[in-house]
Amino acid sequence: MRWGAYFAVSLSVISIGLALGLTMPLVSLRLEGWGYGNFAIGVMAATPAVGVLLGAVIAGRLAARLGTPTLMRLCLLSGAFSVGLLALLQSYPVWLLLRLLIGVQLTVVFILGESWINQLALEKWRGRLVALYGTGYALSQLAGPVVLGLIGTGNDAGFWLGVALLIGGSLLLIGRGGAPRVDPHSASGRGLGRFCLNLPPIALAVVLFAGFEAIILTLLPIYGIRQGFSQAVSLAMVSTVVVGDAALQLPIGWLADRMSRQTLFKACGVALLLSSLGIPLVLHSPLIWPLLVLFGASAGGLFTLALILIGERYRDDALVRANAHVAQLWGIGCLVGPLAIGAASQWLTGHALPLMMALGAFGFVVLVWRHGLPAVEAETAS
Template sequence: MDRRRFINLLAAIAAITVFGFTFGLMFPLLSLIMESRGIAPQWIGYNAAMHPAGIVLSVFAIPYVVSRFGAKKAVIGAGLVTASVIVSYPFFPVFWWWFGFRVMQGFFVSILFAISEAWIVRFSEGAWRSRILALYTSILALSFGGGPAIIGLTGIEGALPFFVGAAVLLFAILPIFFVKDEEVDSEDETPLSVIAFARKEPVLLFAVGMFAILDAANLSFLPVYAVKKGFDQDMAALALTAFVLGNTVLQFPIGWCADHFPKRWVMVGCGVLSGTGSFLVPFVFGTWALWPVLTVMGATAAGIYTVALAELGERFSGHELVTGTASFSTMWGLGALVGSLAAGWSIAGFGPDGLPFTMAAVFMVFVASATVSAIRVRRPAR
């Protein structure tokens, strides 16, 4: 890897992982604030769903924005607007301002995330691609885990946690000034449309969507679930930290498997472990076994995304790669929309344990579909 590519890769990873800290803070923070104010779980779910709704709205704008302004300017502008939205939350009532803010946050975060992730996928090319992407996912998970942990220091009252989140996000913009993506910024061809990309890679998009359902449901509702099961707010936030921190240990082995075995079968294995872990949560809650179960469940769910990114990078480059990561963001948004709503409905309709059982059922559907895909593809390992 040449020096310029290495610097670009480090800068892009630094930016997106610092951003991940803010992202990991905002989801549980908003949910816990609304829960403390007595807002019903289904309404917390509706509010959480506004974030992925904004992501879905942004996907058709991303190829145009990159073509019109350039990748670097688009990321910097999106980061500044997102920070402004974050500091606005504590000064406006939940209904209906927070719903609009979360749509805006999702829209601009998607621009920042899709472009930065396209850089990471492209600059990590080579035989170690899956392991480099696994390392990136591990670092990103660590930053996600740091977000909920901050709640224990700042609490959920007042403007302080929001200002901390906005300040950290502004730091995420700084490494972007060191990135130069000549391949995208110099191309003049018409960007591949999202619909055209979906026709080329429906299985990868489906995998991202299934992962997003579990990811968003737990980011939004795992702390609420833990409170309803008897944890205090600090312990509830740590439960979410355990869910995301497993990636720091287990993502690299998953990446190694994806570099040596058919990627579709690696996805199947990750789906089996994630679904089984979710099913076990109600049975191990309150015991020491809860923590490793949450860790493995979160790590293997994220592993599906890691493997999908690696396969994406093998097939696309330039504007098509940006459109691919934007399409991934869209599927994450759609999946997160379903996950947020399903989580709120499952808790309201079946009690707290409805959440993990519903997520287990979702992953069984994914395992079945991914198995069919793996049998058909039989793609040789690199």
């Protein structure tokens, strides 16, 4: 196994997590300070999702022409340029366009990077290696709000640090090998419907976690402030959720190599349902902190297991195509989640964030219990 390539690609994608952990809350808090409501902030949070859908369509064709490492480096560098413009051109309409571009640029990196990681992983270590990547990514997002709290939100330092991180991530990929072989149609995005019909629990898990990640970094700070907490405490809530995501991914990956992955998948869905329902009940008590840890761990576990289950079923072109579908589903989750929760928070209930996550988790639990997952051999052959 190419350990150097595995760690370089993982760290490159992880640099995106830290950059987003810095810039996404900063954008939301800046809009809050400008007087925008929940729905307008939700629209801003959802805009990259359109870019995700576009990125899923073009990733395979561009990778076939330019090569996976070259394309990933170019997208990281152009993403750094777009983040820099967020600091220089502070206008709501301009930010919408820039967030759209960032969605396209970073989606290509995610599709190709996660395919590369899964391609490199040996089957007997797949759960732990994918979980190690997931832990690093979650820790990077945890570090984002923490660093943002230290450097402050009243200046543009968070944007410029994000620029530096993306440039650094591009440099890590120089000279790395072992990437999946890609033809022009591998990640074209065609076949999403078939993918969802073959693996409906995996599809819904990706949508759920995408919506979760978008709202945690953008709407959870606002939820905390609107429920009477200070900005510092609200950012600490975001960090606590991501601590849960990060802390338990390696144990989940370890278990995924030693027990039924489908059983573990179900358990994460049940835990997400119960923790989501519990948040409004214990919000102003000390119990909220361990509950937020469980909330983050269960949501992160769904996505980690989805990647593991995909990696054991697909290779090369099929793996890149499957990850393109993951990106499309991610875009749907990022689009629907912030818009729905932003609107419900403004016009229905202030606790829309946890309650709508509970609704999604309930749907997942029902789906995975009724349909399960097909055998690995059947999916590998398809």
